[in-house]
Each structure stands twice: as structure tokens, then as C-alpha cells.
Amino acid sequence: MPEGHSVHRIALQFERHFEHSPVAVSSPQGRFAAGAAQLDGHEIVQSKAVGKQMFLEFDHGLWLRVHLGIYGAWDFAGDISVDATTASARGRMGQTNQRGTDLADLEASTSSIGAPRLTRLRMSEQEKLEPDVSRFPPEPIGAVRVRLLTPTAVADLRGPTACEVQTNEQVDAVIAKLGPDPLVDDLAEGEERFTAAVRRKPTAIALLLMDQSVVSGIGNVYRAELLFRARQNPFTPGKEVREEVVRDLWRDWVKLLNIGVATGQMLTMDGLSASEQTKAMASRADRHWVYHRTGEPCRVCGTPIQMQELGGRKLYWCPVDQA
DNA sequence: TGCCCATGGTAAT
DNA sequence: TTACCCTGGGCAG
Secondary structure, three states: OOOHHHHHHHHHHHHHHOEOOEOEEEOOOOOOHHHHHHHOOOEEEEEEEEOOEEEEEEOOOOEEEEEOOOOOEEEEEEEOOHHHHHHHHHHHHHHHOOOOOOHHHHHHHHOOOOOOOEEEEEEOOOEEEEEOOOOOOOOOOOOEEEEEEOOOEEEEEEOOOEEEEEOHHHHHHHHHOOOOOOOOOOHHHHHHHHHHHHHOOOOEHHHHHHOOOOOOOOOHHHHHHHHHHOOOOOOOEHHHOOHHHHHHHHHHHHHHHHHHHHHOOOOOOOOOOHHHHHHHHHOHHHOOOOOOOEOOEOOOOOOEEEEEEEOOEEEEEOOOOOO
């Protein structure tokens, strides 16, 4: 379920707390026992996210590839700090990406949690942080496919769609099939690749935004929200969407992804007043323009929001503003 | 308390 | 095309 922003945040957790220290790799559940044996005792030298895929490189040249799918999750425990994640994200993004103007305010209101030294952090579609009073390392909870353990931190993976050991070549092949990711690729190049891919396909733009070979990291929430923000009809074939609109969709994705990585939440109604922002954070029902709002009045024109299944996923849109 | 659904990609059919 | 992964939040009762 996590869209691109959470996978980037998870990769940052590994970068901050797991790199350059030998990792005991095990599979408490048993289903990844063979893979765990191939990685056990090696150091993680690099962690990276591309779209919804995450890759951990070990010091003997093998990688762990993980895709969380619809209910996968990582549980971190030990000497873990959320503020460090945010700070790291800030440094990374500041190098190559422009940031939303009100991002600093958002961070101030969402990331000011003072993390105790021993904490437990669940990272999936939502993030849950709590003090951890159990002994270290804690007992695995549920069906843990992989456990990565260092002297000070532990990460448990549950319910992933994909979890496998890969060679360099295999990792390259996976990444080569993926569309541009604003936090990985050059923004101008990414915009050209995305625009060219969309404008040569007869497929509905709503399907193209979810196609990970066209653009990386967008899921069902961001798809619906990006289309509303662009006031774009979801069913228009890619090749018929105005070029300026396609480029604006890419730039808006860059903006929303940066906000998502900085805050850990899919905030798609930026530009709100301070009180509206607080309300949007507190209640999921007030968080989006159209996603999951079937039959409720459009926030702009009052028309009931429409829902229809498209490509096996639910699509939400305003039939008037996105006519 | 129990049922249903979900922010997906993969492998089997 | 369908089953799987096998969790957690929301909600009906």
C-alpha cells in the first residue's frame, strides 16, 4: 500500500541506522531462509529506493530487493530516531530538487516528536512511533519474512509482495524497466521521459500514472489527487492530453513526493490555511480532494465525487471539474 | 468481536 | 485472469 514516499523514507532509515555494520540476517517465518543465509553476516553498503522498490546492497555484491505490495510493512526497533530520517531527507532533497514553499511549516508541525532512545517504528502506509520498553532485540511479531539485526537496531519485514536476493545485473534490469523517479533521476530528464512516454500511448492517463514503467512511485491515492489537481479527465488517452498538462503532472508529482517524504503523509491539499492543515492531518477524511470520497460533494464545485473501477483499481474523480 | 477492504506486483493458471 | 501475501483500520452489529 505504501506509495513512493514511504519507500524513500524506509530507505533513509536503513541508510541512517544499518549501513556499515555487520548484519545478522534471518527469516523467523522460514520462507526466506535460503536468501537470509546468503546475506547473513555481511555489511549493508548502500540502500536505495526507486519508486516502490527498495534495494539494499551488501558488501559481497549481492542485493536484497523488497517490494511491500498491498500490506507489507517494516518494523524498526532499537536506537532509531524519526528526526534523523527527516533531516536526512532534507539534505538529500536539497541537493537536486526544488521544494514546496510551505514545506518548512509542514515539517515543523509534523516532525517535532522527541524520540526516546529506544523506540519502535512501524513503516507501512501509515507510520506509528512508540516507546519500546521490551528488551532488545524484541520478539518478532507475526510472520516475519526477514529480520535484519545489528548491535543497536533491528528491522523486521512482514507481508511483502517481493523479497529476494539479486545480483548487480538483476538489480539493474529491474531498475531499467522503471519509469523516472523524481528523487532518483534528474528532474529535467525525468520530465522528458515521462512526457514522451505519456504522449505516445493511447491508454487512459489514469492508467498511465499507475504504470510503473511510465513513472515510478505513484499509487492509487496520488493518481486520483494529481488528476484532480490538474483538473484533468482521467479517461483521456495519453497522446491526447495537452503537453503542458503532462509536464504539469510531472512537476506536481515532484512537489507531492517531496512533501510526502518530508512529512511521512500523503498531503495532497497543500496551500491550505494553518487551521485547515491541522484538520487535514488529524482526520483522514479531510485529507484529500477526491480519493475515497465517493458520493461526497466536490470541495470545489459541490458535485458528488464519482468512483469507477479501472484496471482493477478504484478511480475517483469529479465529473464537472475534470470533465 | 468479526467482517471487509486496501495506498500492488508477482506467479500460477 | 486469478490467487496470493496474511496485516491493520474502519465499521457494522
